[in-house]
Amino acid sequence: MNRKHLFGLLTLSALLAACGQTPVAQTSPDTQMPGAVASTPEFVDGELLVQLRRGLSAQAVTELSALGVQSVERLAVVEGAALLRARITDGQSVTAKAAQLQASGLVRFAEPNWVYQHQATATDDQFANGTLWGMYGDASTPANQYGSQAAEAWARGSVGSDSVYVGIIDEGYQFDHPDLRNNAWLNPYEKANGIDDDGNGYVDDLRGWDFANNDNTVYDGGTRGSLDAHGTHVAGTIGGTANDGGVVGVNHNVTFISGKFLGRRGGNTADAIKAADYFTNLKTLHKLNIVATNNSWGGGGYSQALYEAIVRGANAGILFIAAAGNSGTDNDATASYPSNYDTTKDAGYDAVIAVAAIDKAGALASFSQYGKTQVDLGAPGVAITSSVPYNSYASYNGTSMATPHVTGGAALYASTHPGATALQIRQAILDSVIATPSLNGKTVTGGRLNVSGF
Known part of the structure; x- marks a missing residue:
């Protein structure tokens, strides 16, 4: 029995597809490992999502700033550590900066801020007439x-x-x-x-x-x-x-x-x-x-x-x-x-x-x-x-x-x-x-x- 059963997009002439590639920074031991994904997903240029390591204080935000990353929004607090939406300030690419942060020891993970889409095309104007x-x-x-x-x-x-x-x-x-x-x-x-x-x-x-x-x-x-x-x-x-x-x-x-x-x-x-x-x-x-x-x-x-x-x-x-x-x-x-x-x-x-x-x-x-x-x-x-x-x-x-x-x-x-x-x-x-x-x-x-x- 497979893992789904154990416990248990819109294309209107176009596609609402979920396609992506494995992010570079998923090395935390409590990370759910993703499978192979489709090529070239979009992400917000110049931004990362950064989860600080447990026990690190606001001082870590200052240290991140020195690494060319500025926090612009706190999204959540997970087990006492902040999840941040951050802007890259030194011109490095999203991929390169994520790798640098992961190597710094300050973060659980750093990953792209992925972009999601849907596309819509309508065709007509219910229950009694057979439409529904x-x-x-x-x-x-x-x-x-x-x-x-x-x-x-x-x-x-x-x-x-x-x-x-x-x-x-x-x-x-x-x-x-x-x-x-x-x-x-x-x-x-x-x-x-x-x-x-x-x-x-x-x-x-x-x-x-x-x-x-x-x-x-x-x-x-x-x-x-x-x-x-x-x-x-x-x-x-x-x-x-x-x-x-x-x-x-x-x-x-x-x-x-x-x-x-x-x-x-x-x-x-x-x-x-x-x-x-x-x-x-x-x-x-x-x-x-x-x-x-x-x-x-x-x-x-x-x-x-x-x-x-x-x-x-x-x-x-x-x-x-x-x-x-x-x-x-x-x-x-x-x-x-x-x-x-x-x-x-x-x-x-x-x-x-x-x-x-x-x-x-x-x-x-x-x-x-x-x-x-x-x-x-x-x-x-x-x-x-x-x-x-x-x-x-x-x-x-x-x-x-x-x-x-x-x-x-x-x-x-x-x-x-x-x-x-x-x-x-x-x-x-x-x-x-x-x-x-x-x-x-x-x-x-x-x-x-x-x-x-x-």
């Missing part, structure tokens, strides 16, 4: 055996709960969209008063936080809807409300929170870490029932810093559900992040669920990445209609679209199994899959999502 095939089951009306079986779960009264929360680490989303506004989080611990009322470090984070622009405006698309379409589409698949004339998500009732880190030029590791930690903090600070985050993005190489942020979430009981990628390659042979991370070593279970895309005939999508030991299951990801700005609907393709079907499934299970652990939710999802020939030998389970099987 990803929500169907083999016994629903309309029917499609390769859908998520959500309609069959609804028929027996399983429609979700507002007391279940999911984080959307992505672009922002149009929280006042007719199909989203009733499930959009409004922070009860904050007031719009310019004060950090709940003490979580974010002022007036009423709907979540925009880490790309460092403000509380999680939707930047305006009434023209030119931005945040991808995040809005993801939200609609997880929890578009029912019986309102638009689309419907896996959950009729759920609460989603925005952790926007993808902006006009994509996103980076530093902001992804802050987004992941934001949800971990909300769960620990306010005891919110955050069961999962949706991560329909990729593009960088292995990051020890991001891995550890995912572990912090895992230890708080938050699943990290991730798109397998859209390059059509084997993730067993060519690692794709973040979907290839495995938190078992440091969290006691694997909180990462990697999702491939299938089409309405049950075939593995031509663009979808796969992996017998690295990709857990398939879900609908071709011709998926959902909400987009402004107050509209569109059809997208990608593992980005498959992933929120699974995140929705996690939320649906949590609504009918109060108190279920992240591991129990994970196991329920993987144990209930329907065997699918196109996924045999291509995924851990060899099957597709079945939310009616919980």
Whole structure:
């Protein structure tokens, strides 16, 4: 039995691929060793993520400055040592500076600040007319055996709960969209008063936080809807409300929170870490029932810093559900992040669920990445209609679209199994899959999502 089962992107005509190469500075003994990865990932020029060694004081920051590195932001404190976003000040390359810092003895690791991307192309403007095939089951009306079986779960009264929360680490989303506004989080611990009322470090984070622009405006698309379409589409698949004339998500009732880190030029590791930690903090600070985050993005190489942020979430009981990628390659042979991370070593279970895309005939999508030991299951990801700005609907393709079907499934299970652990939710999802020939030998389970099987 392989390591994934033991404990347990959007291509719209383009690719949201997670491609990368092994960073130069991953020699710390507690580093999860990455596999071979695809070539030439992007990173932020002139920046590094630097984790100081345990026990080193602020004096280490001064010593780093002497080595041509200036701290510009503290991202987290891990076991008493700071994780820093740092700027290279002496003109050396990212690779050379990472190697120099690793040799200095001051850091656990130094690595690039990887860049993540997605690309979007829309095609059209739901359940009754056959469009929302990803929500169907083999016994629903309309029917499609390769859908998520959500309609069959609804028929027996399983429609979700507002007391279940999911984080959307992505672009922002149009929280006042007719199909989203009733499930959009409004922070009860904050007031719009310019004060950090709940003490979580974010002022007036009423709907979540925009880490790309460092403000509380999680939707930047305006009434023209030119931005945040991808995040809005993801939200609609997880929890578009029912019986309102638009689309419907896996959950009729759920609460989603925005952790926007993808902006006009994509996103980076530093902001992804802050987004992941934001949800971990909300769960620990306010005891919110955050069961999962949706991560329909990729593009960088292995990051020890991001891995550890995912572990912090895992230890708080938050699943990290991730798109397998859209390059059509084997993730067993060519690692794709973040979907290839495995938190078992440091969290006691694997909180990462990697999702491939299938089409309405049950075939593995031509663009979808796969992996017998690295990709857990398939879900609908071709011709998926959902909400987009402004107050509209569109059809997208990608593992980005498959992933929120699974995140929705996690939320649906949590609504009918109060108190279920992240591991129990994970196991329920993987144990209930329907065997699918196109996924045999291509995924851990060899099957597709079945939310009616919980």
